[in-house]
Amino acid sequence: MAIVSDILITGANGQLGNEFRVLAKAEPDFHFLFTDVDELNITDRSAVISFMDQYKPSVVVNCAAYTAVDKAESEPEKARLLNETAVSHLVAGAKACGATLIQISTDYVFDGTQSHPYQENDLVCPVSVYGKTKADGEKVALTYDRTLLVRTAWLYSSFGHNFLKSMLRVGAEKLFVNVVDDQVGTPTYAADLAETILSMIRCSQSGGLPRGIYHYTNEGVCSWYDFATEIMQMAGFSCKVNPIPGILYPTPVKRPSYSVLDKNKIRKALDLEIPHWKDGLMRCMQKLRG
Ligand SMILES: NC(=O)c1ccc[n+]([C@@H]2O[C@H](COP(=O)([O-])OP(=O)(O)OC[C@H]3O[C@@H](n4cnc5c(N)ncnc54)[C@H](OP(=O)(O)O)[C@@H]3O)[C@@H](O)[C@H]2O)c1
Structure with missing residues (x-):
């Protein structure tokens, strides 16, 4: 039997939100309500409550967030408003209409000092404003007994701004680029994450699917240098990628050395085959080529 559901997507003009717009075209069983800040500003509590009261979605996927990791250091209040306070508005709205809340979080809730994949119940220990506000947003989201919290990492898409697009720009213009090789994680195609979230909703x-925390990234582990090298190869650029240590590429926020998330829980729960990051990258690049 087909499941028909009203799914509210917040932050629908971002990377992940836009991937739901793409999925919606292939999923007639689901009815989506797409909103970004102009239609539903999630920092406005009364707007969120009255929107939810009017449309009564059965699921809310919060794709809205303050995602400027470095800028957050100088704008902590803005980051907190969107990543924590606004989540409390969504919890209140979801509670009132009995909706499931899907909150998206990040590897930045960990300090990146581990050397084996982070599990869902590992201690969070954020070391940046962005990470702290996302970790506090997690706590707020988990006060609601119908929350599914999904942590992901190194997200990219054909939409929005991301590392892939920066490398494609650089690769087309420059002879070489220096990229950090002592920070590892897993590049994750936002389209794969969106599809997995839809499977979570079905389940x-x-x-x-019990409430709680789930980790999802693509498969495999690589450094930013490996990721950049693969992008240049797939794009057919001759731009040389030089590996450099992170210390030679200072940023306001120190990036975690190790960002790998353990995906066994979601893999088992959904009987999921998770695509390798190189496979996701190839599909995204094909899409960018048109
Ligand atoms: N990007 C990554 O590498 C990464 C890694 C791990 C986890 N995540 C998490 O994954 C989720 C999705 O990330 P993403 O990369 O898709 O984010 P994104 O591209 O930055 O999209 C966020 C969207 O939210 C919108 N927004 C901003 N303020 C809003 C408000 N007050 N009300 C409603 N919408 C608002 C943004 O609009 P404007 O653009 O106009 O501000 C944007 O369209 C986030 O929770 C993020 O923390 C991301």
């Missing part, structure tokens, strides 16, 4: 609506 939770049939009562098969």
Whole structure:
């Protein structure tokens, strides 16, 4: 039997939100309500409550966030408003209409000092404003008994701004680029994340997915240098990628050395085959080529 559901997407003009717009075209069983700040500013509590009261979605996927990791250091209040306070508005709205809340979080809630993949119940220890506000947003989201919290990492898409697009720009213009090789993680195609979230929604609506935290990234582990090298190869650019240590590429926020998330929980819960990051990259690049 087809499951018909009203799914509210907040932050729908971002990378992940836009991937849901693409998925919506292939998923007639689901009815989506797409909103970004102009239609629903999630920092406005009364707007969120009255929107939810009017449309009564059965699921809310919060794709809105303050994602400027470095800028957050000088704008902590803005980051907190969107990444923590606004989540409390969504919790209140979801509670009132009984909706499931899907909150997206990040590897930045960890300090990156581990040397084996982070599990869902590992201690969070954020070391940046962005990470702290996302970790506090997690706590708020988890006060609601119908929350599914999804942590992901190194997100890219054909939409928005991301590392892939920066490398494609640089690769087309420059002879070489220096890229950090002592920070590792897993590049994650936002389209794969969106599809996985839709599977979570299906599973939770049939009562098969317990509330709580889930980790999802693509498969595999690489450094930013490996990622950049693969991008240049797939794009056919002759731009040489030089590996450099992170210390030679200072940023306001020190990037975690190790950002790998353990995905066994979601893999088992959904019987999921997770695509390798190189496979996701190839599909995204094909899409960018048109
Ligand atoms: N990007 C990554 O590498 C990464 C890694 C791990 C986890 N995540 C998490 O994954 C989620 C999705 O990330 P993303 O990369 O898709 O984010 P994104 O591209 O930055 O999209 C966020 C969207 O939210 C919108 N927005 C801003 N303020 C809003 C408000 N007050 N009300 C409603 N919408 C608002 C933004 O609009 P404007 O652009 O106009 O501000 C943007 O369209 C986030 O929770 C993020 O923390 C991201």
